[in-house]
Amino acid sequence: MASATGQIGTAAAASRAPVHQYVAFAVMVLLLVAAPFAIYPIFIMKVLCFALFACAFNLLIGYVGLLSFGHAAFLGAAGYITGHAAKVWGLTPELAIVAGVATSAVLGLVVGALAIRRQGIYFAMITLALAQMLYFFCLQAPFTGGEDGIQAIPRGRLFGLIDLSDMMTLYVVVVIIFLAGFLLIYRTIHSPFGQVLKAIRENEPRAVSLGYDVDRYKLVAFVLSAALSGLAGATKVLVFQLASLTDVHWAMSGEVVLMALVGGLGTIFGPVAGAVVIISLQNYLAQLGAWVTVVQGVIFVLCVLAFRRGIMGELGRLLKRPF
Amino acid sequence: MTAEAILETEGLTKEFRGFVAVRNVALRVEPNTIHALIGPNGAGKTTCFNLLTKFLTPSAGRIVFKGRDITAARPSDIARMGLVRSFQISAVFGHLTALENVRIALQRQRGQSFDFWRSERTLDRYNGRARELLEAVGLEDYADAQAVELPYGRKRALEIATTIALDPELMLLDEPMAGMGHEDVARIADLIRTVAKGRTVLMVEHNLGVVADLSDTITVLARGEVLAEGDYARVSADPAVRSAYMGTED
Ligand SMILES: Nc1ncnc2c1ncn2[C@@H]1O[C@H](COP(=O)(O)OP(=O)(O)OP(=O)(O)O)[C@@H](O)[C@H]1O
Numbered sequence: 001m002a003s004a005t006g007q008i009g010t011a012a013a014a015s016r017a018p019v020h021q022y023v024a025f026a027v028m029v030l031l032l033v034a035a036p037f038a039i040y041p042i043f044i045m046k047v048l049c050f051a052l053f054a055c056a057f058n059l060l061i062g063y064v065g066l067l068s069f070g071h072a073a074f075l076g077a078a079g080y081i082t083g084h085a086a087k088v089w090g091l092t093p094e095l096a097i098v099a100g101v102a103t104s105a106v107l108g109l110v111v112g113a114l115a116i117r118r119q120g121i122y123f124a125m126i127t128l129a130l131a132q133m134l135y136f137f138c139l140q141a142p143f144t145g146g147e148d149g150i151q152a153i154p155r156g157r158l159f160g161l162i163d164l165s166d167m168m169t170l171y172v173v174v175v176i177i178f179l180a181g182f183l184l185i186y187r188t189i190h191s192p193f194g195q196v197l198k199a200i201r202e203n204e205p206r207a208v209s210l211g212y213d214v215d216r217y218k219l220v221a222f223v224l225s226a227a228l229s230g231l232a233g234a235t236k237v238l239v240f241q242l243a244s245l246t247d248v249h250w251a252m253s254g255e256v257v258l259m260a261l262v263g264g265l266g267t268i269f270g271p272v273a274g275a276v277v278i279i280s281l282q283n284y285l286a287q288l289g290a291w292v293t294v295v296q297g298v299i300f301v302l303c304v305l306a307f308r309r310g311i312m313g314e315l316g317r318l319l320k321r322p323f
Numbered sequence: 324m325t326a327e328a329i330l331e332t333e334g335l336t337k338e339f340r341g342f343v344a345v346r347n348v349a350l351r352v353e354p355n356t357i358h359a360l361i362g363p364n365g366a367g368k369t370t371c372f373n374l375l376t377k378f379l380t381p382s383a384g385r386i387v388f389k390g391r392d393i394t395a396a397r398p399s400d401i402a403r404m405g406l407v408r409s410f411q412i413s414a415v416f417g418h419l420t421a422l423e424n425v426r427i428a429l430q431r432q433r434g435q436s437f438d439f440w441r442s443e444r445t446l447d448r449y450n451g452r453a454r455e456l457l458e459a460v461g462l463e464d465y466a467d468a469q470a471v472e473l474p475y476g477r478k479r480a481l482e483i484a485t486t487i488a489l490d491p492e493l494m495l496l497d498e499p500m501a502g503m504g505h506e507d508v509a510r511i512a513d514l515i516r517t518v519a520k521g522r523t524v525l526m527v528e529h530n531l532g533v534v535a536d537l538s539d540t541i542t543v544l545a546r547g548e549v550l551a552e553g554d555y556a557r558v559s560a561d562p563a564v565r566s567a568y569m570g571t572e573d
């Protein structure tokens with residue numbers, strides 16, 4: 001306990017300037033610079049898209065205490081719209097991404113408005129039900145291509161100038177998108193708004209009794225999370241040039257829960273670590289076929305039983321610093 | 324007469340599936356007084372607080388605060404009108420520091436702010452006031468401790484500091500001294516007396532010594548109904564009150 005510190009001012013300043021987090025961030029950027037020389041860039045970009053998705057999801061579960069079980073809807077919907085915009089409307093990639101993100105934000109507003117009045121498991125169930133409705137819509141709607149999805153989506157030229165068919169250019173753009181999303185989430189967590197979110201997570205009735213309209217705070221956080229999930233989905237579609245049903249499937253909603261859980265709920269870097277672990281596992285265990293699911297199940301159980309804080313949560317506890 | 328009450332209820336009733344927890348309560352709280360609500364366990368005191376702050380919807384009756392009917396208002400609106408409550412079970416934000424706990428209340432002055440793009444540092448201007456409030460409840464050395472790590476009595480003190488931070492016109496305190504040591508009780512009693520200057524306090528408290536010492540008016544509740552009302556001398560002499568307390572005390 002930090003009792004009787006005497007110099008309270010300095011202690012507060014120390015907690016405000018989390019040097020170790022800046023160091024961790026710098027390490028992450030350095031790894032991103034070095035990685036494409038050692039690892040297949042498409043793989044890293046895939047990890048980055050999922051890392052952003054998991055960070056966006058973690059904003060809700062980790063900092064507001066809301067468990068959404070339908071987050072694939074925002075990843076997938078943005079993907080379809082971005083793919084359609086780039087391929088059929090011929091929009092430049094940045095506009096296609098904006099269209100995708102806007103779609104997910106609006107979808108987030110609708111889903112959030114319907115779900116937020118419910119608590120706990122009911123909240124999760126409503127998000128799941130609405131996401132399933134979107135799944136069947138995507139299965140039936142003509143423009144999504146049904147089982148085939150939207151294929152051969154052109155990456156196009158960013159701002160009409162920068163050709164994204166060049167792998168390294170694409171890599172740089174994806175890294176920038178990821179870092180921008182990551183930093184926005186970091187800032188949100190450490191904003192006056194983020195303080196209120198944490199208060200709601202810690203004790204909702206008390207936040208109400210202090211005069212906070214908690215439903216509105218939750219809704220803004222939900223829309224933000226949906227939009228950032230959309231950014232991940234839109235980027236992913238440009239990387240793989242494919243929008244498919246996988247991204248709106250409930251299994252994808254489950255996967256992002258797993259990533260956040262493995263990495264550490266309510267930690268800054270946890271979802272990134274979780275995405276690295278889960279995507280790598282899927283990649284290296286791909287030849288095992290259906291066994292991947294079993295391995296993931298085992299990891300899930302291990303996390304819940306023995307490894308509650310996740311990778312970054314445990315690391316933070318060991319080093320006595322939050323990551 | 325009605326014109327001067329800060330809070331007034333008429334026929335306030337709450338029924339839980341046939342069980343009447345609060346029955347036909349007419350409460351009248353005069354401004355700038357400390358008003359105590361006492362009664363045996365299960366009398367309906369906390370339920371009353373929940374009704375007044377809209378955490379529960381009354382089955383019947385009317386609530387008027389500062390001349391405005393608030394029977395249909397939402398709990399967060401009530402707080403913004405100046406009626407703020409504390410909870411019987413200590414309600415702090417566990418994984419925030421004591422300073423941040425108080426600041427959550429102070430930062431509400433900025434209005435409903437959704438500025439997720441702005442730095443936390445914007446809140447530093449509230450730190451001075453937050454420290455003053457922590458000092459007032461004897462928590463100056465705990466400013467950077469996580470609320471969850473504080474001993475129970477200190478948590479209660481923190482909760483009071485957070486409530487005062489909103490500068491409410493009417494403060495509802497549900498057993499502010501429960502679980503506190505002797506010294507803490509004296510300090511919080513002093514604090515309540517101090518903050519009650521220029522505002523109104525309605526409090527539930529089992530410590531009758533404190534109640535006798537602090538309150539201007541006492542309302543005794545038993546089985547959901549008002550049994551007696553008046554100052555301490557009058558209420559404690561009331562035979563109905565005596566038998567209600569005798570009947571349930573162990
Ligand atoms: N949500 C609820 N549903 C059903 N019954 C309830 C509910 N809340 C309270 N009660 C009942 O209403 C009665 C009054 O409870 P209340 O908590 O208001 O008492 P109290 O006067 O605050 O008691 P204490 O001194 O123990 O805090 C009790 O019998 C309680 O069991």
Ligand SMILES: [Mg+2]
Pocket residue numbers: 368369370411
């Ligand atoms: Mg009670």
